Amino acid sequence: MKKVTILAPYNTMATTIFGPMDIFNQAGRLWNRVTKSPQTPFFDVIIASADGLPIRSVNNVSIQPHCSITDVHQTDLIVISSATYIDRILEKNPELVPWIRDHYHRGAHVASICTGVFLLSETGLLDGKSATLHWGFADLFRKRYPQVKLEQDKMYLDHGRLYCSAGVSAGLDLSLYLVEKFCGRQAAVQSAKTMILDMGRVSQAPYEHFFFPKDHGDPLVVRAQDWLQQHSSENIDYERLARELRMSRRSMERRFRQSLGVTPLGYLQKLRVERAKSLLEEGTQTFSEITYQVGYEDIPFFRKLFIRLTGLRPNEYQRRFRGCSGEVYNGSEEE
Structure with missing residues (x-):
């Protein structure tokens, strides 16, 4: 089985942890269960925090991780959940950035959900590449990471071993895409059908609200x-x-x-x-x-x-x- 580590930073949105977790955990399980065939799970999924202590989600719900990042010695895929409060995250847990970078250089794939791309961008791994995230944070991202090209309309992006996705539900799209990439089309289709999810969404443009900011200084x-x-x-x-x-x-x-x-x-x-x-x-x-x-x-x-x-x-x-x-x-x- 592929090992998946979902990285849960401070004040993350719980859906960006448990949505991808459920999709990866149920791949090879849920379809087999409802069709009464032997279960063949494809992924072993854990949640990790910087220190192994509970993480407070954005809704003030405490999430208990399985372990700390220092307990993760090898992983095939890191999924970074939302990280909107990036300055606070870096202040509390600066060790997250080198940890992500180290596992990537050791061969792990790294994916970000929504504003998790802020933390991924802090590693420098996206420099010179493109990224996407929720349309509501696009201006902030452009100002903070001018070295990364923002493709705001994309639902998710694949750079080989680096991935990022738009808002919460786009994390589910990316998770299904990764099931297909790691396990094949049939496994992804089965996951989508049993979890009642659409496949093939590629643009977040229909969901975008055009902002007309006036704080630009001119x-x-x-x-x-x-x-x-x-x-x-x-x-x-x-x-x-x-x-x-x-x-x-x-x-x-x-x-x-x-x-x-x-x-x-x-x-x-x-x-x-x-x-x-x-x-x-x-x-x-x-x-x-x-x-x-x-x-x-x-x-x-x-x-x-x-x-x-x-x-x-x-x-x-x-x-x-x-x-x-x-x-x-x-x-x-x-x-």
């Missing part, structure tokens, strides 16, 4: 943001907006990119798509009506933009996120 860009938000459904004259800000359009676009990572046009597109998402969730208008309401006349163009930024067609998005009391989507099937 007051002129903040003024432009405010103006665009107030006039987002109107035809925008960017030359006029630049003149009102007393700068050239080229300078305005450069400062937008520096502060927000997008041009004013890209910012406006995200504003409009975010508004369209909210209206689709309400479920009372067709996509054509929504298109006009957010500021577009070209319905096919806005449909393509919506798909590009969310990864879903409008009707797919609405079916997934409409409230229980929402009306049935009344747009055409093509939408």
Whole structure:
């Protein structure tokens, strides 16, 4: 059996420990049990903390690990659960970083769940590579680890022996992927079926909420943001907006990119798509009506933009996120 060590740092989210643990533990067991065939477990899974003492989870629940990291002499896979409070973790347990790095250099695979990628990035093993994590922590990650390329839309990434995943449920996607990588497609499919999990999700774009931060330190860009938000459904004259800000359009676009990572046009597109998402969730208008309401006349163009930024067609998005009391989507099937 492959040995799996789930590393539980301070104030982790319990699901990022027990979700992957259950998937690895049940691989070769649960399917066999329900089909009345001999059990053939594939993984031996333990939870380790820095010192072997109980870990307080983010919900203030105490989790008792099986051992300390010093008791782990060999492991095939380390799974790092969420590590949002990275500064506090490094202050309390600086030994975690060299321990992860040492086992990787001895041949172990290392995977991170959600913000566990902060701890993985501290090792330097991701330098020059790409990473993903929950979309809500993307800006913080970019600032802290500029040497790691963030692929924010990815559900999970595989760098051979290094892996990272997005939010909580993406950790389950990655765990299933690793079952397939270590044990084959059949074992992964059986695990997915018995645990009622979807396979093949590759993007977290449908779940992302576009943030429009204003703490970037450029007051002129903040003024432009405010103006665009107030006039987002109107035809925008960017030359006029630049003149009102007393700068050239080229300078305005450069400062937008520096502060927000997008041009004013890209910012406006995200504003409009975010508004369209909210209206689709309400479920009372067709996509054509929504298109006009957010500021577009070209319905096919806005449909393509919506798909590009969310990864879903409008009707797919609405079916997934409409409230229980929402009306049935009344747009055409093509939408």
